[in-house]
Amino acid sequence: MSVKLEGNIFVTGSNRGIGLELVKQLADLTGGDTHIFAGCREPEGSGAQALRELTSQHPGRISVIKLDVSDEDSMSAAVQAVSKQIGDGG
Structure with missing residues (x-):
């Protein structure tokens, strides 16, 4: 069953x-x-191992983005990383 999200x-x-x-x-x-x-x-940390495995099970569908919501610089960097990938298609 597919969810209607695009x-x-x-x-x-x-x-x-x-x-x-x-x-x-x-x-x-x-x-x-x-x-x-x-x-x-910490996308490279041991706590994100399950997420990295999930990403490899769904190649090209999941992008891991470093983000600490308590850090404004981290949030800005995450926005830039996503914007770079999606361009005007967001």
Whole structure:
């Protein structure tokens, strides 16, 4: 069953808990026109291993973005990273 979501979706806290589960569900249930941006504080850290594995199971559909919502510089960098990938298609 496919969910009627298209375009770009950004999920924060994607390395564990509800955020990780939401990324899993979106990746499994949405069509190929949907791209998921998965934000987490330490994408290269051991806590994001499950997220990295999920990304490899859905190549080209999930992009991991470094994001700490308590840090304005981190938020700005995340916006720039997403903007660079989607251009005017956001």
